[in-house]
Amino acid sequence: MAGRDAAAPRLPYIDHLLGGLGRGNSVLERSFGEHIHWGYWPDPAAARPDSVEDFKDAANRLSLELLDLAAITPGMRVLDAGCGFGGTLARLEERLPGLDLVGLNIDARQLRRAAGLAAARPGRAPAFVAADACALPFADASFDRVLAVECIFHFPSRAAFLAEVRRVLKPGGVLVLSDFVPAAIWLGPAWMLRWRAIERLNLFGSCDVTCSAAGYRRLAERSGLRMTTMRDISRHTLPTYAFLRHLLDQRKVRDRGHRVAQAGLGLMDFVGRHGLLRYSLARFDRS
Numbered sequence: 001m002a003g004r005d006a007a008a009p010r011l012p013y014i015d016h017l018l019g020g021l022g023r024g025n026s027v028l029e030r031s032f033g034e035h036i037h038w039g040y041w042p043d044p045a046a047a048r049p050d051s052v053e054d055f056k057d058a059a060n061r062l063s064l065e066l067l068d069l070a071a072i073t074p075g076m077r078v079l080d081a082g083c084g085f086g087g088t089l090a091r092l093e094e095r096l097p098g099l100d101l102v103g104l105n106i107d108a109r110q111l112r113r114a115a116g117l118a119a120a121r122p123g124r125a126p127a128f129v130a131a132d133a134c135a136l137p138f139a140d141a142s143f144d145r146v147l148a149v150e151c152i153f154h155f156p157s158r159a160a161f162l163a164e165v166r167r168v169l170k171p172g173g174v175l176v177l178s179d180f181v182p183a184a185i186w187l188g189p190a191w192m193l194r195w196r197a198i199e200r201l202n203l204f205g206s207c208d209v210t211c212s213a214a215g216y217r218r219l220a221e222r223s224g225l226r227m228t229t230m231r232d233i234s235r236h237t238l239p240t241y242a243f244l245r246h247l248l249d250q251r252k253v254r255d256r257g258h259r260v261a262q263a264g265l266g267l268m269d270f271v272g273r274h275g276l277l278r279y280s281l282a283r284f285d286r287s
């Protein structure tokens with residue numbers, strides 16, 4: 001596996017994932033081979049945390065929830081910013097074949113995999129572009145829809161990203177995203193999670209989960225977008241943690257990294273379950 005580009009942020013979980021996929025790990029291939037995001041279970045009580053197929057279905061379902069919110073119609077041009085391995089675009093191409101799709105990511109290694117997967121599928125392959133989502137290399141008013149699935153917390157600046165989205169969206173265009181949105185009471189601890197010492201321990205790298213719903217509304221207004229939906233779907237995503245903890249326990253190694261990762265997942269499960277950090281879907285309209 002070639003190394004990460006200097007411009008790409010250090011995201012240990014992505015390195016682990018690419019390493020495992022490169023070694024032909026079939027469990028990773030089936031669970032995170034297409035999507036690098038949490039799952040959505042319409043009925044969380046029916047989730048099976050030890051089933052890779054159940055998680056795979058739930059990860060697909062999350063993409064479909066975002067696509068429903070985006071209300072994409074034939075003939076549209078759609079950008080998926082922070083597209084990972086292109087799984088959401090794959091579901092979109094299956095749903096509405098022949099759209100003009102673009103996937104963008106800061107990490108060229110992920111884009112190479114995304115392009116390989118797309119070439120092996122029937123249908124029109126997206127164009128894949130390596131760039132920072134906060135400096136989009138596209139003309140003004142050139143997209144009908146922008147998607148950002150579970151990635152905005154890694155971007156250097158939400159304000160810069162929203163301003164760029166506003167610029168590249170056509171009038172009437174729409175942005176949909178998913179993010180971990182803190183309740184007001186969790187804002188202080190969420191800021192502490194950004195301390196360098198904590199980030200160094202963190203499997204997920206640098207994550208800014210300090211933008212509340214009110215913060216999003218303000219940022220959107222400043223960038224000329226209107227927030228029209230903010231939907232807390234935490235309840236439907238919680239089985240992800242049991243699945244990930246089960247996956248980690250399949251590894252024979254019980255080192256410090258294992259303990260830190262388990263503790264991190266336990267914390268995320270707790271704050272999600274208690275409404276402190278809300279996995280949310282948001283939609284922003286450009287008037």
Ligand SMILES: C[S@@+](CC[C@H](N)C(=O)[O-])C[C@H]1O[C@@H](n2cnc3c(N)ncnc32)[C@H](O)[C@@H]1O
Nearest residue numbers: 035036037082083084105106132133149151154
């Ligand atoms: C949790 S993954 C989600 C990937 C994909 N959206 C999905 O749902 O499968 C976060 C993604 O954000 C990407 N990313 C991080 N910083 C970025 C940036 N500044 N510009 C573009 N992509 C970025 C990472 O490389 C990674 O692919």
